[in-house]
Ligand SMILES: Cc1cc2nc3c(=O)[nH]c(=O)nc-3n(C[C@H](O)[C@H](O)[C@H](O)COP(=O)(O)OP(=O)(O)OC[C@H]3O[C@@H](n4cnc5c(N)ncnc54)[C@H](O)[C@@H]3O)c2cc1C
């Protein structure tokens with residue numbers, strides 16, 4: 001079959017099972033867009049309002065489905081606008097393939113119109129990238145891109161396609177053969193001797209703790225994780241990225257750990273004698289001061305990426321492999337060898353944890369005057385039964401969402417953890433809602449963050465996406481203000497954003513529903529009304545302005561050195 | 569400690585900038601780097617010399633391995649190996665005030681270090697020296713008093729000794 005490059009792009013996307021592309025057109029992408037026009041409705045395209053939005057939408061799509069999200073942008077400014085989206089996906093290991101158009105091959109390097117060195121610019125914020133100079137390579141490269149994006153430690157892959165390549169013909173034959181790259185072979189199974197050692201260590205531990213992260217979700221391994229946690233009655237803490245892998249309502253869950261983790265989770269890390277890290281990468285927001293991190297513990301680390309192991313914290317037992325396979329191996333051994341019967345007594349340890357839990361570190365009081373952000377999220381959780389897909393931006397609202405929206409399932413939590421990208425929430429929710437048209441999708445955001453990609457309201461309306469946007473409007477860049485309050489003697493340097501649009505009118509300008517309240521007594525009614533509305537809704541909650549997220553481990557302090565806040 | 573790391577890569581566009589970019593982005597140190605195609609030209613071998621503590625070297629090896637076009641990474645300093653570097657030195661041989669005959673003295677140094685003279689003009693000689701790092705430094709130290717006009721070094725290449733199973 002002789003096809004043009006643009007036709008090959010479409011054929012390869014269909015071959016990979018792609019149904020939706022998030023993108024934004026431009027000159028160099030015209031041949032590809034022309035083929036997309038013809039490929040409707042087998043392959044649909046969602047037009048964002050900014051390329052950053054397209055990338056975050058592809059990322060959100062990937063997080064809720066576990067499939068590769070796909071974005072398409074034009075050359076030059078299209079590609080540079082995509083960079084933040086790529087970096088966001090890269091830091092959180094999200095499988096995304098971004099196709100970018102490029103100026104024709106003979107013009108590359110000529111400072112041609114809308115030319116940038118896309119491959120150069122994106123090299124350090126993609127898992128891998130390609131410039132396709134010859135149409136003969138195109139099909140192979142796209143197949144490799146998908147394979148690399150979703151295998152091993154997932155991540156974004158960019159394929160840069162010059163305009164003339166998309167308009168040149170070559171032979172194409174469909175292929176479903178598995179991709180083989182000799183220099184790229186991720187490890188799947190854990191080394192059996194190491195797995196056996198891990199099980200022995202779990203059996204002997206008096207104060208064990210599971211510390212699990214985004215890797216469990218990326219590997220679709222939450223069932224195996226739940227089995228392990230249950231079979232040995234282990235306490236479990238999640239990173240921000242790991243939330244949802246273990247039901248928050250379960251009594252074995254001690255909450256998130258780290259900078260804004262719970263008292264009980266951080267104390268458990270500080271006192272455990274065995275810490276089992278599963279698909280987590282010892283980020284500095286999690287460890288605090290390294291020297292004080294889990295000082296009494298032997299550490300087991302299960303991770304598919306050898307570079308994650310012993311990068312920040314020395315590990316006693318590394319297991320390189322896919323979390324899902326390794327957990328199957330561990331659970332198999334635990335069952336075969338009847339480990340629960342031989343397990344050391346951990347009841348004292350549980351008593352200790354229950355003691356820490358009594359501190360009730362997330363306590364707050366909702367008065368009659370001003371709305372507390374926590375109360376809005378708690379009520380949202382109640383009304384959605386903890387089942388909504390929640391996307392956030394970055395800041396205090398993000399941390400409160402993590403603490404107060406009791407996640408019951410994996411792949412229902414979309415947040416930019418590694419890069420901390422304000423402006424992520426709304427476009428990510430768009431990707432999620434496109435993927436899951438029948439699920440309730442909610443954005444929890446701040447008055448600062450929402451304005452970073454608020455133009456995507458247009459996308460919501462164009463595709464009739466019934467996304468519910470909850471703005472916790474405190475008139476500040478709250479998280480930064482909190483740091484200024486605590487560490488810069490309340491000098492609020494440029495964190496006051498009192499001048500914002502009237503969000504109700506803004507919603508209406510786009511044709512969405514806008515609601516607002518500043519009264520605690522109305523919070524539930526507004527949420528009910530908003531959630532029940534069939535279309536896109538902005539709910540503007542005027543919350544208490546100078547409220548802080550606690551507990552908080554100040555930067556550079558150990559995890560047991562928490563600021564517990566006003567009530568404690 | 570100083571490590572010699574040998575990296576076999578696919579010989580494709582951009583692979584060198586991936587390796588170099590990795591070092592600069594992660595703040596790893598590169599003392600020298602050489603690269604040339606090997607075999608049938610499908611692959612290239614990069615030899616780089618770097619300095620770092622054990623955990624840093626471990627990260628360097630792992631991070632290099634993680635690059636998609638990297639086929640194999642080995643730390644040659646871990647076992648017995650042979651390392652070589654080539655240096656060209658242009659030495660001035662004009663007769664100075666106190667010198668007897670600098671040209672003869674330079675040739676003496678050349679003999680001692682088993683170097684070679686590869687070019688001569690009335691006022692200068694170009695000396696080629698091959699050897700390990702220490703030998704090159706020692707030779708250079710001997711030549712410097714005569715006046716070194718220009719100097720270039722290739723950076724180290726190395727192979728492990730024997731046949732590895
Ligand atoms: C304002 C702000 C505050 C924050 N505060 C906190 C906080 O208090 N607590 C907190 O936890 N985080 C916090 N974060 C997030 C933090 O920055 C990191 O993003 C997060 O801790 C990393 O989570 P993780 O360790 O689960 O790793 P991820 O980034 O999710 O990485 C996944 C790990 O799993 C591995 N992996 C991937 N796939 C597989 C597989 N198939 N099999 C095996 N392994 C796999 C990867 O190699 C990687 O090592 C905060 C972020 C922001 C923006």
Ligand SMILES: Cc1ncc(C[n+]2csc(CCOP(=O)(O)OP(=O)(O)O)c2C)c(N)n1
Nearest residue numbers: 395396397420422446447448449477478479
């Ligand atoms: C793109 C980007 N710029 C700057 C920051 C730094 N930053 C982190 S949190 C924050 C404030 C966020 O304010 P808002 O969205 O109103 O949320 P709040 O903290 O008030 O809940 C800022 C500016 C960031 N994370 N991302």
